[in-house]
Structures are given as structure tokens and as C-alpha cells.
Amino acid sequence: MCGIVGYVGERDCTEVLLDALSKLEYRGYDSAGIAVFEKDRIMVEKSKGELKNLREKINKEHKPDGHCGIGHTRWATHGEPSDINSHPHGSKRVSIVHNGIIENYKDIKNFLIGKGYTFISETDTETVAKLLDYYYEGDPVEAIIKTLNDIRGAYALGILFKDFPDRIFAVRKDSPLIIGVGEEENFIASDVPAILKYTRKYYLLEENEIATIKSDRIEFCNIHREPITKEVQVSNLDMDAAEKGGYEHFMLKEIHEQPTAVKTTISPRINNGMPDLSECGLTPEMLKNYRKFFIVACGTAMHAGMVGKYVIEKLARTEVTVDIASEFRYRDPIVTSEDLVIVISQSGETADTKAALHLAHEKGAKVLAVVNVKGSSIAREADMVLYTHAGPEISVASTKAFSVQMAVMYLLAYEMAYAKGTITEEECRRLTAELQKIPEMIEKTMECEDRCKYVASKLITATSLLYIGRGLDYTLSMEGSLKLKEISYIHSESYAAGELKHGTISLVTDGMPVIGVATQSDLLEKTVSNIMEVKSRGAFTITVCKEGTEFSEGVMDEVIEVPVLEDILMPLITVIPLQLVAYYTTVLKGLNVDKPRNLAKSVTVE
Secondary structure (H helix, E strand, C coil): CCCCEECCCCCCCHHHHHHHHHCCCCCCCEEEEEEEEEECCEEEEEEECCHHHHHHHHHHCCCCCCCEEEEEEECCCCCCCCCCCCCCCCCCCCCEEEEECCCCHHHHHHHHHCCCCCCCCCCCCHHHHHHHHHHCCHHHHCCCCHHHHCCCCCEEEEECCCCCHHHHHHEEECCCCEECEEEEEEEEECCCCHCCCCCCCCECCCCCCCEEEEECCEECCCCCCCCCCCEEECCCCCCCHCCCCCCHHHHHHHHCCCHHHHHHHHHHHEEEEEECHHCCCCCCHHHHCCEEEEEEHHHHHHHHHHHHHHHHHHHHCCEEEEEEHHCCCCCCCCCCCCCCEEEEEEECCHHHHHHHHHHHHHHCEEEEEEEECCCHHHHHHCEEEEECCCCCCCCCCCCCHHHHHHHHHHHHHHHHHHHHCCCCHHHHHHHHHHHHCCCHHHHHHHHHHHHHHHHCCCCCCCEEEEEECCCCCHHHHHHHHHHHHHCCEEHHHHEEEEHHHHHHHHHCCCCEEEEECCCCCHHHHHHHHHHHHCCCCEEEEEEECCCCCCCCCCCEEEEEECCCHHHCCCCHHHHHHHHHHHHHHHHHCCCCCCCCCCCCCCCCCC
């Protein structure tokens, strides 16, 4: 969730740390801090709020002058956002930054208090810093190993020891951390964009591997102090892709990148006009023989999974269960070695989704991961991986990741249906050809942008609204509602339109906006009937529908039309106006589109 950076080399360490942290702001945070060796002291500066607050504080009070240090952007878990609770935390001899959660920190804290230690923050992280200090007897690696034996939970740690001013120590479990490799300088970071300005080379730090990072060399060992040799990775991320490229916000840029992202994702998986997922080891024979399919994900990725469920069941006539990852592992699911569990995660680091992967393996099932980040934890641990080649998604609100996840679900459904014999080769080729047209159709759908902006102007004073739909439209209404509420802070709920009469319609008041998604031809009449029900109770009705759809006069206050596709493919373009309405509502309210309050891009803790 939060971001870790570290630097050792000849550059101005403070400037490198602040610059690198700025590249991780998209991950979500509520405070920031750095610790830099200044001669024989570790100088710590930290501040609540945005990174600019920290920079202003440093410029006003004291700028640490050194060449080795660590930095952090915090997303509060233990203790409120404050200067005191901000990272780094430490003692006289140790300073650390930490992503994750230490589950047994209270026991450790009580133990250390009994040993005479005092605590100034409410964080779990401070207990790790003090525990490192407790075990430190001149050998940093030994202190780290003893500390790891005591703590339980998820962690990525960047550590400074006062006696070793020329190096950083790093270790991780369940939270991501990479080691950047430069020329006479090296780095640590939570994610590649933080160091792209300086290097494209990096090592992936595996679970409980300990790294010792100096400017001229990097050493790795395991918790038994056995040396480890690792392979250098090279990032192919485009620096320009991590910048706004002339757009006002990352979210708008990423909405407009969807045609390219979808094309880049599906094109390599189509061979001679047919879907081909063999790159990940998934064969038609395997798809034919699995007993049951589970799709497990969180948030927007879960909505993509719901689209996948609908399309797979309709075409392949096989049972698919979609689970919220945070519920899957606790409901004791009936998963066997004959099943395939599909986990979807943009970052590949989502904690609950990763836990679901582990549970699936415990039950003997194979796991297919649909992720966007190469080398991520989920990608490395899954049996098979389908990468969604969307490029970096910086805005917290996911847009292009959702579209490429859906696109992969369609390819999977087509290949599965053909393998099971529920569609002919001719039909599979036709569907695949239609999918290849989607990038162009998304471009055409973007023409509704001005219309979406106008509709958004009608929502900015709303305190609550509803999204409704049926079938695939219901899934899209869930995604539209999530987008609006997470960035505009307007309370919004989505409901299956047919459920309105079972209680929800009591919420409708005069002037309340209700957004109906109505693109499914066989359900259109019923959905329109539900929209009329809320209209008759005073709702301000907005409908997203296919071009040329006709309604009775006075039923719809506003209409947003999208191009006509066959019903099963409509989610791939219907999502565009829903994203744009959420975006422009937020812009018109003057809020921070890319970094909404309380949210993080990559949820690496439960």
C-alpha cells in the first residue's frame, strides 16, 4: 500500500528519496518521512499529509546532507495519520521504514517495555525497530534474523544501523520490495516506477531474503546466512507512461489509453483467428477437464471476474463461482484438485487475493493468475500467468486495468467454450473477430465524453444516488457505482434492477439521481420498467444505452448513448461513460482525482 524507497551512492540522498517517493504517491498515503545518514548521525524528517509538506518542512528547518538513506509514504493502519506515527521509526542505533502489518506487535511491545524500552508512537512498526535494537550486538544481519524469528505478519523493511553509515539492509515477506542496481549507486523501492529515472535494472527480493546494499555491491543471504545468487531483471516500463503526457490527471490519461491497452492484451493471444492461451501453459484439454472454476478478486478486479462468470457460463455452459478474495479464504470453499482457481489482481500484490491463491494450493487446485505486473508475488506463485499488458496504472481508481481484465476473461471464455464443444469453430472465430474490433469501438465510445461531462454537472450536488441494471448491465452498474463513490465521495449503491421493489426503492426521494445501465436487448423492457418505477417516485433518471434506443417521452431525464455491439460484448464499451461520469463529477467538485482520501493503489495488507 504505502511506498518504501532507499538510496546509497554519491547523489544528494535527500533529493533522490523525495523524488523517488513522488513516483510512489499513486499507491496512496497520509504522511511521509526520510532518514538520512549525516556524517555519523541518522537524521530523520517526517510530516503528516502530502509529500510537499515534508519537502516544505525540510527546506524550512533542515535538509539532511548525506549519501545513504531510506524514505517512506505511510498509509495508516496502526495509529492516526500524524507526524509522530509517520515513518521512519527507530531507536538510537536503528531506523526503519515498513510496509505491512505486524500481527503480534502488542506482545512484542509488552516484552520490550519490560526490558526498559519506551514507545512514542501508536504504530506496530516502532516495535520492530526497537526489537532490532534489542537484538543488535554489532552484527546487523544477525539482529535481523533474530527479529524475523519473533515477528508474525506481512512486512517489507528498509533498515539503517547507525554503526554502518554506508549501507542499507532490506528484507520482505508478503509485501513487495525490489533492489535497484545502478552505476556506483543502488536503491530499494516498493515498485519499479520509483527508480526508473535512475536505472531499469533491479533484483526481486524473495520471501525472507536479506539484502545488504552498498553503493558498489549488493549481497543476499537467507535466514541461515547462506549466500544467494540472484538474476538481474530489466524493466521495460516506459517512463513517459508513468507521466501524465499532457492530460490533466492520470485517470483521464488511463481512460484514453484503454484502446491501446486492450489491443496490446488480446493481440498476442489470437492465433490464426482463434484464441490461444498456450503461452501460460493453459491448453484446451485442461479447460475441458476442469470440474469447476472459481474466480477470486477484490474491488474492480472482482467486477471483471463477474463479467467473466457471465460470459463463461453463457458460452461454455460450465459452472463458475466468483468470490470476493477477503471472503473466499474464510468460508472454507469446496475446492478440489480437479478445479481451476483464477485470481485477478492489477498489482499482483493484493494481500487477500494472494491469500486465496495460497488456500487454493493447500486444497490441491491449480491457480491461473491474471495480473498486470511482471514478477509480482502472485505472478511468481501461480501455476499459470496471463499478463494484462496495460502498462503502469497510476491513478488509484482503476480504469484500463478493468478493461484488459475483462478482455482476458472473454478470450478465456471463447477458448473454453470451443474446447468443451458448446460453440463451433466458426462461432469462436466470429466472436474472436468481434473482440478484435473492441479497441476501435472504445475509441468511438470516447465521443460521448462531452455528454458525460454535462451529466456529471448534474451530480455534483447529490448526496446519494443509485446505479441499477440487469444481467451484464448489473455488473457494470456495480463498477460504475464504485468508481463514483471512491473518487467523488458521493454515497452511491448499485442494485439489480429487479430487486428495487424488495426494499431499495424506499430510498428514492425527489430529485435523487438514478443511473440505469440498459444495454442488454433481452432485458431492456424490464430495465426500462424499473427506471420508470424510480422516475414515478421523483428520481432524476440517467440512462446509458445503445445508440438508437427509444424510450417513452419523459421517462429519461438524461441519456448517454454508446455504439451498438452484440449484447455479450457491451461491457467492454459501456464502462467508458461510467468512468468518464465519475471522473468529471470529481473534477467539477474540485477533488483530487488520482489520489482519493483513505485509499491505496495496491492493498498489500488485509
